Structures are given as structure tokens and as C-alpha cells.
Amino acid sequence: MSSDVVAAELDFRLGRWQELWQRGGPTDVSKSLIRELGLYGGAQGVWVDAERTRGIAPDGGTVTVGLLHTGHHYADDLSASGIIYHYPRTNRRGGRDLSEVEATKRAGELALPVFVVAPSSTSGARRDVYLGWIVDSDDEAELFLVTFADEAPTGRPSRSADAPFMLLDANVDARRVEVASRPNQQRFKFDVIARYGAACAVCDIAVREVLDAVHLAGKAQQGVDDPENGLALCATHHRAFDRGLFAIEPSSTTIHVRPNAGDLRITRQSIAHLKALPHAEALDWRWRRWNAAEAARPTLVDFLANVYEGARPYFKELWDAGVIDSNASVPHSSQSLCISVFGGVRALEDRGMVMAAILEAAGITAFPSYSPTITCEERSGRDLLNEHGGRHPTCPDALSCWGDDAVLVVESKFTEQFGACSQVKSRHCSGNYEVGSDLFGGSDAACRLSVDHVQIVRGREQIRTARRYWEISERLFQQVHLVEGQHPCPFSDGRYQLMRNLSYARAHADRHRIPLAGFLVTYCDRAKNADHSKTAYACFSSMLLPEYADKVGMVSYETVAQILRKEGEHKFANWLDGKLDDVVGSDAR
Secondary structure (H helix, E strand, C coil), X not given: CCHHHHHHHHHHHHHHHHHHHHCCCCXXXXXXXXXXXXXXXXXXCXXXXXXXXXXXXXXXXXXXXXXXXXXXXXXXXXXXXXXXXXXXXXXXXXXXXXXXXXXXXXXXXXXXXXXXEEECCCCCCCXXXXXXXXXXXXXXXXXXXEEECCCCCCCCCXXXXXXXXXXXXXXXXXXXXXXXXXXXXXXHHHHHHHHHCCCCCCCCCCCHHHEEEEECCCHHHCECCCHHHEEEEEHHHHHXXXXXXXXXXXXXXXXXXXXXXXXXXXXXXXXXXXCCCCCHHHHHHHHHHHHHHHHHCCCHHHHHCCCCHHHHHHHHHHHHCCCCCCCCCCCCCHHHHHHHHHXXXXXXCCHHHHHHHHHHXXXXXXXXXXXXXXXXXXXXXXXXXXXXXXXXXXXXXXXXEECCCEEEEEEECCCXXXXXXXXXXXXXXXXXXXXXXXXXXXXXXXXXXXXXXXXXXXCEEEEECCCCHHHHHCCCECHHHCCCCECCCCCCCCHHHHHHHHHHHHHHHHHCCXXXXXXXXXXXXXXXXXXXXXXXXXXHHHCECHHHCCCEEEEEHHHHHHHHHHCCCHHHHHHHHHHXXXXXXXXXX
């Protein structure tokens, strides 16, 4: 093997790269053009073009020409600046996996570029091609680091072992915090996994598809892309770490979980088991920042001060369960108001009479009059509407059950409006109910929520399952409102949230074989959004099948206060009136 052979191969590859540009690439390229130019010719994974490359390397082995990135398993490992490519693990006969790993290493050793082929961002039938250079490999983590550039990278951007550690860098653009815009993200992730191992530091999950590299001092704070300023965490604990739900004490490396954070499934007491530790300065910086945030965070006492005293024991149960929102201490918190009212009713001995009076005032007359069980912040029913994938499943503000006879979902509003469809707000949907409305996924469904979709959440591929909304709506709404071709979609506005809650009630009733399912909306009549809420509800209720006329209703919190007073709950009623006065002002009641 001579340097002339390697130089000829380099010229060949760079020449094909130039030709790809001349023929309309390197994005949105046809598969046939990729094969015609000899950039990739395999079916999956690593392609070596054995006939042409055998003999180029000193040991006579083949050299990788192309890498296929499908995006199905490691979507977040690809960016505009490079890719972390995982070693093949197919267990094929004849040591094929090992030979392909060695062939890819040879490409790096010989400074020969490889063509990385990935799905096109515009068409599932076409491909995007990148010119990549193998700049590093890690046999323990089974990873290659590939940098995209028109020329071979020079030097290694990572800090050398004898260079001083620098946690913050004034030259880091703190505004460029989105994952897609970080030029060194693949280098950082590669180095983090190489330093700490390919497992979550706090729970030992070692599934590569869900492993992230996390900054201790974040990019928004001008933290550097140095592995000593990082940790390897699974996607769940990455999100919990970013939300401040746990932190690591520097001197002992003990893991501290925030009170009322819920069960985070952290299985380690410290990170002392790691083969290396983050830099002490990085741990100390994060720890001090976490403690400062904890000191400024409202305490349970602050939250309880915003809740009716009769509901405080139940509120504390919900606090301990980790379902209380961080803004529930503010006076206008709808969550605190709902828990105060329905948690307070829950504690009454005669709650059956009070609930019956509230439902009667709302026009709901089909329900029993005996005492129901009341649960606030019901969050265990993601599967009822098949709401897997996505961040916001339907979670009733309150759920009342009368044994095996009836179930009622409560949606509480204080000063806010009903939530419109997120697909329209994010411009993933045209806002119409018709074929062609899916602007993001391109499906032929009239509603993109009715089919499975692959989406990217926090840089990671996730399957969002088809929701059951339209399926269940067939049993709730008049057919005229459900036919395709609606302009706009009947659930594109605030009726979307109402539909989801009623669908949840119906699905819950079906699951438990309960005959009656109903829905109650509570709102503040003096809030500036009250007219909007009443209009949205009126449009929603006009769409219902006749048999739901006595099972769905709306009542104001002002009316609830009057009912409480009439039932002899004067202290409760006075608190509710005072709360409404404090937030939206008083009037001549």
C-alpha cells in the first residue's frame, strides 16, 4: 500500500461529493443517485464496497465508504455538525459486525471521508447525504464520532489531559441553547459516555437509545462542552435534573431529591460508583445553583396558605404524591382553587347533598344523590384515550365516582381560557378536519391525532400513538359535526379541551362498566375570560347527542359559594367568596 493509493481514494470520494452537489445534492437526493455515484450500496448499516477498497489499508482490509442512519433508534445522535454512530450489533455470521467496525476505523486512520446517508427532512422516499470524517471511536461504549466537513478536521477539540479545567467560557453564545444549534453536541456526548460509561449515572439504565449527555453548567449559562462538566443520564432523569428535581452534593456525591418530587425511580444513593467523576468545580457550581433555587422556591406552608383549610390535609397528600404544580402558590392558581373546592367538599360529611346541589345548578340531573368519592388531579388514565407519547395527557382536575353507578369529570377554570388543539397552535395541522390537514406528518388522515406518528421530543424520537378522541366522540356528539370536510375542525378551538374531558369520562365509565358518564365545568363568572368560556361551552354543548343533555353542565364558583352557604357551610362559602374577590374583584352579589 502506498500513499498514492490512499490519495487516489481520497480524490475519488471528494470527486463524488462534488458531483453530488452538481447534481442537486446533497439534500433531498434519490436513492438511485446515491447508488449510481457509489456513495452507498448496502441495505443497512455500514457499507465498505469491498471490491474497490480492499488493499487500500496496510493490513489489506476493506475501508468503509458509507454509513446509513435510519433515525429509528438514535434520532438525536445526528445534527448538522456530525453524528455519533453506533457499532453494528446484528450478530451476523462470519464476524461481519467486527469486520465493519474495523473497516470504519480504517477510514479514520487513513483520513478518508465516509458518506453518511440519512432520511430526508422533506420526503420519506429520499435521502440527505453528509460528508463525514471518523475522528474517534470508543470500543467500550461501541461508538464512532463522525464530524461533518468538506475537509478533514485538524486536531482534537476536546481539552487535553494537562490543560486546566475551565467551567464557563465567555465566548460561548448563551443564546444558542437549542440542541440542533450546538456545533459540538456530538463531541460532548461521545466524550461524556467515554468518561462515565454508557449507563445512567443515577438509575443504571444502559439502553443506548435513551441515554443523554447532560451539562452541569448549561450552555445557557455559558458552560463548556467538556466531559468533566457533564454526566450521562437517561432521558427521564435528564428532564428531572433540568427541572431541579434532584441534585448531587459535591463532597460526598450523594444524590438529593427535592421534597414532593414524587417517585423519580432513582436507584443510586450517590454517583461514587462511576469510573470517573465530574470536575469538583462543576459539581459545586450546580449544587450552589440548586440550593439557591430551593431557598427561593415556595414551601408547603406557602402553598397551603392558598388553599381552603378544610382541603389542606388532602392538598398535602397530593403534594407528597408530586402532582402539585409549581405555580399553585399564586393567588390565581386554578389548581389550588379546584382542590380547595372539591377537596373541601370531599371532606364534608354531607358531600352527597352538596354535590347534588352543585350538579343541579349546572343542569346535571341524571346522577345519584348519595355521597361520591372525589379525587383531584387524577393522573393514572393515560391509556384510557391511548395518549402515549406527547407531554400532556388528559388529567381531570377532579373525578367523582358514585360506586358502580356514575362517574363525573370536572374541568376547573379560574382566570384562564379553555385550551385549544395543540396541533393547530404548533402549525402541525391546518385547523380543518379533512384529508390534507396534516401539515407536519403528511398522513392522509382527516385528523393527525387519529394515527400513529413519529415525533422528536427533546431531541429524541418518540412514537405518539393514535388518540381515541374521534372514536369515542361517535358516541357523544351528533354525527353532523364529525363528518370529514369541516372548516374549521369543530375541536380546533377551546372545545378541544372540553371534548377530551368528556371522552375521558366516557372511557373511564366503559373501563369500569359504569353506565353513567358526565362532565362538569366550573368557572369564575367575574373573570375577564368568562364570556369566552361560556361561549365555548355553549358551542360544545350544542354539538352533544340529546342523551347527554342532563349529564353535562357548567356552573360558576360564585354559585358554588351560594350553595355552600345554603347548606350551612358558611366558613367554606366565605373563604370561596373572599378568594374570588381577591383575584377578580368584588361586585354587588
